Each structure stands twice: as C-alpha cells, then as structure tokens.
Amino acid sequence: xxxxxxxxxxxxxxxxxxxxxxxxxxxxxxxxxxxxxxxxxxxxxxxxxxxxxxxxxxxxxxxxxxxxxxxxxxxxxxxxxxxxxxxxxxxxxxxxxxxxxxxxxxxxxxxxxxxxxxxxxxxxxxxxxxxxxxxxxxxxxxxxxxxxxxxxxxxxxxxxxxxxxxxxxxxxxxxxxxxxxxxxxxxxxxxxxxxxxxxxxxxxxxxxxxxxxxxxx
Amino acid sequence: xxxxxxxxxxxxxxxxxxxxxxxxxxxxxxxxxxxxxxxxxxxxxxxxxxxxxxxxxxxxxxxxxxxxxxxxxxxxxxxxxxxxxxxxxxxxxxxxxxxxxxxxxxxxxxxxxxxxxxxxxxxxxxxxxxxxxxxxxxxxxxxxxxxxxxxxxxxxxxxxxxxxxxxxxxxxxxxxxxxxxxxxxxxxxxxxxxxxxxxxxxxxxxxxxxxxxxxxx
Numbered sequence: 001x002x003x004x005x006x007x008x009x010x011x012x013x014x015x016x017x018x019x020x021x022x023x024x025x026x027x028x029x030x031x032x033x034x035x036x037x038x039x040x041x042x043x044x045x046x047x048x049x050x051x052x053x054x055x056x057x058x059x060x061x062x063x064x065x066x067x068x069x070x071x072x073x074x075x076x077x078x079x080x081x082x083x084x085x086x087x088x089x090x091x092x093x094x095x096x097x098x099x100x101x102x103x104x105x106x107x108x109x110x111x112x113x114x115x116x117x118x119x120x121x122x123x124x125x126x127x128x129x130x131x132x133x134x135x136x137x138x139x140x141x142x143x144x145x146x147x148x149x150x151x152x153x154x155x156x157x158x159x160x161x162x163x164x165x166x167x168x169x170x171x172x173x174x175x176x177x178x179x180x181x182x183x184x185x186x187x188x189x190x191x192x193x194x195x196x197x198x199x200x201x202x203x204x205x206x207x208x209x210x211x212x213x214x215x216x217x
Numbered sequence: 218x219x220x221x222x223x224x225x226x227x228x229x230x231x232x233x234x235x236x237x238x239x240x241x242x243x244x245x246x247x248x249x250x251x252x253x254x255x256x257x258x259x260x261x262x263x264x265x266x267x268x269x270x271x272x273x274x275x276x277x278x279x280x281x282x283x284x285x286x287x288x289x290x291x292x293x294x295x296x297x298x299x300x301x302x303x304x305x306x307x308x309x310x311x312x313x314x315x316x317x318x319x320x321x322x323x324x325x326x327x328x329x330x331x332x333x334x335x336x337x338x339x340x341x342x343x344x345x346x347x348x349x350x351x352x353x354x355x356x357x358x359x360x361x362x363x364x365x366x367x368x369x370x371x372x373x374x375x376x377x378x379x380x381x382x383x384x385x386x387x388x389x390x391x392x393x394x395x396x397x398x399x400x401x402x403x404x405x406x407x408x409x410x411x412x413x414x415x416x417x418x419x420x421x422x423x424x425x426x427x428x429x430x431x432x433x434x
Contacts, residue, residue: 067366149286
C-alpha cells in the first residue's frame with residue numbers, strides 16, 4: 001500500500017508543477033474555471049445558459065473533457081465560441097498536462113476559460129488544472145446526501161451551482177439543509193440556484209464577471 | 218505515456234487474479250451483483266426496493282463502497298441484512314483486493330451478494346470484483362446522452378436499471394431512444410424501468426432470482 005500512496009503523491013506532485021506553469025500563463029489575463037460534477041449534473045447546460053450572456057462583452061473559450069465522445073464540445077461550438085475537446089480515453093479526470101497540451105489550440109487567451117471536467121465527483125477534486133477555482137454543479141435529483149458523501153469536491157470548490165431547482169416541487173429535497181451542509185464543509189463557498197430557464201443563471205454570470213475584474217485588479 | 222499504460226495493465230492484471238479467486242469462492246453458491254452508476258443515480262434506493270422482496274426467501278448481504286462515509290451501509294442495515302462498509306479513502310472505485318479483505322466479515326455466504334460500487338461511471342467499469350455481472354443504474358434526470366458518453370460501463374453490464382421513470386413526465390427524455398442506444402452498445406443487456414413505488418422493481422427481483430437459479434443449475 002505504501003508503494004501505491006507514494007506513486008500517487010508523485011503523480012500529484014508532477015501535476016502541481018505543470019499546473020503552476022499554466023497558472024503563470026493565465027496570470028492577470030484569463031479567469032479559468034474548472035467545472036466539476038456528476039455525470040448528468042448539467043455542467044454543459046450551465047455553460048449553455050451563461051455563455052450567451054458572457055460573450056456579449058467578453059471573450060469566452062471552453063475546453064471540454066470527455067471520456068471518449070465530442071458531444072459536449074459540439075454543443076458548445078454551436079454558441080460560436082472556441083471549444084477544444086480532450087478525450088481522456090477512459091481516464092476519469094483531466095490533468096494539467098492534458099490542458100497544457102491543448103491550450104494553444106484555443107488561439108488568443110480569452111477573458112474567461114471554462115474547463116469542463118469529466119463527470120465524476122471523486123478524482124477531479126485532486127487535480128489542479130491551473131484554474132482560479134473549481135465550480136461544482138450539483139443537481140437536485142442526485143439526492144440530498146452528495147455533499148457529505150463527496151466532501152473533497154466541495155472543500156476544494158469556490159462555487160456550487162444547485163442545478164435543476166425547478167424539480168424541487170416533484171421530490172423530497174430540503175435545499176436549505178443541503179446548502180447548510182455545503183457551507184459546513186466549505187464556509188466561504190458561493191452558492192447559486194439555477195433552474196430550467198436561462199434567466200435563473202444571471203447571478204452566476206454576474207459573479208463570474210466580478211471574479212474576472214477582481215483577478216485583473 | 219507507455220509507463221503509465223504499462224502500470225495500469227499491471228494493476229488490472231493483479232486485480233483479475235484476485236477476482237478469479239473470489240469467483241471461485243462464490244462458485245455454485247452466491248450470485249454476486251456489482252452495482253454501478255453515477256452519484257445519485259439511486260443504487261441504494263434500488264436495493265431498498267428489492268431487498269425486502271428477495272429476503273423473504275433468500276439470504277441477502279451487501280458490501281457498500283463509499284469514498285468516506287457509512288451512510289449507505291446504515292440505510293441497508295435498517296433492512297436487517299448483513300451490510301459491510303468499505304471506505305476507499307478517496308479512491309473512485311472498488312477493487313477485488315478490497316472485497317477479499319472484507320468478505321469474511323459478512324459471515325456465511327449469502328444467496329445473493331450485492332456490491333454497491335462508488336458512484337462513478339468511468340473507473341468501476343474496468344475492475345472485476347469476482348461478480349457474476351455488473352448492473353448499472355441510470356437515472357432519467359442524468360439526461361439522454363449518458364450511454365453514448367460512458368459506453369464502457371454499459372458494454373460491461375448485463376443489466377441496466379432505468380431509474381426514476383416517474384420523472385419522465387417533467388422533462389424531455391426519449392426513453393425508447395436511450396434504451397435502443399444501450400442495446401446498440403450491449404445487445405444482450407436486460408433493461409428494467411423502475412420508479413418511485415417499490416412495486417415497480419418487481420420484475421428486477423424476479424430476474425435476479427432466475428439468475429441465481431441459473432447459476433446453481
């Protein structure tokens with residue numbers, strides 16, 4: 001078991017070095033958001049809601065991590081923003097080396113770069129991609145127990161999107177309790193509630209613009 | 218990259234050897250079902266629906282894989298069947314060695330052993346736990362695209378539970394199309410539709426009893 005732990009430490013250490021180089025590249029220019037969440041939580045759908053608003057005044061680009069298809073990248077490309085696809089070929093998370101290997105494909109550095117990670121609440125929590133912060137999408141139908149069952153992801157996130165809140169009326173789900181549990185894991189977290197209509201993501205778009213301004217200050 | 222691939226091959230090879238030993242232990246006696254699915258797909262809920270029915274005539278036990286809590290094992294133990302907890306301490310899947318390390322804790326070999334894997338549609342697909350088959354739980358709110366985005370899991374499954382079908386009326390979801398895509402990946406797969414009421418899982422319980430009889434024939 002020691003061998004396994006040692007190996008993982010080495011992998012994470014290498015990743016950290018690569019992530020630091022990426023962070024240097026993005027410094028003072030590009031806000032980088034590492035989007036995480038379960039399969040089907042709605043990461044791509046959130047991007048479809050906020051990008052039309054953000055691109056009115058900002059350059060936006062997306063790196064799409066998928067196990068093997070390019071379905072999400074095609075959805076993003078329809079919004080007429082640069083979208084680059086990374087296929088992990090079975091891997092369950094993105095790492096900094098994968099980002100470094102494709103970052104030049106998006107052309108000029110955008111104002112905001114979204115990196116949509118592979119759908120997984122476990123491993124992506126541990127891999128720094130040079131981002132400013134992780135933003136986790138948590139959908140109502142996943143059930144109330146997810147923050148406490150997968151605390152690593154929430155501890156490492158600066159924002160949580162409570163998604164599909166329009167389904168609250170059809171299932172037992174105490175959203176106030178869940179949000180309290182999220183804050184119990186990460187007291188400084190920003191929480192946004194988003195439903196089916198695009199307008200419900202307006203506060204999230206506004207906050208991302210503020211975060212970009214803050215980074216450039 | 219070759220080093221990485223080589224290492225993974227080695228890990229999977231070791232796992233296969235350990236899984237074969239477990240399979241020998243279960244031979245002719247215990248039907249072992251490796252349950253997989255996204256976080257929140259409803260793996261534990263499915264067990265809560267079928268175990269009360271199965272335990273009327275069979276010995277049932279459950280191994281619960283979780284990243285760090287014992288919440289699911291507590292839910293299972295309420296049904297008065299043996300439940301053993303494995304915490305992967307951050308790991309995103311169970312492996313055969315973890316099962317071998319706790320198998321004696323469940324006491325006498327049951328008729329049916331459910332192993333509830335960590336919520337993840339990627340890595341658990343590759344790890345043989347000595348099971349008879351994998352059964353993947355796919356919930357409607359995860360969206361229609363999951364089989365095509367995570368085909369490895371469906372290719373390696375003998376059964377799929379389409380869960381939370383009572384939500385079909387509230388969202389656009391073509392279940393016939395999705396099931397057709399699942400069969401496109403794995404033509405011999407058994408598909409069960411399950412909703413909020415316990416009775417909707419009756420066909421699944423019946424099929425599991427038949428699979429047990431088949432194994433003992």
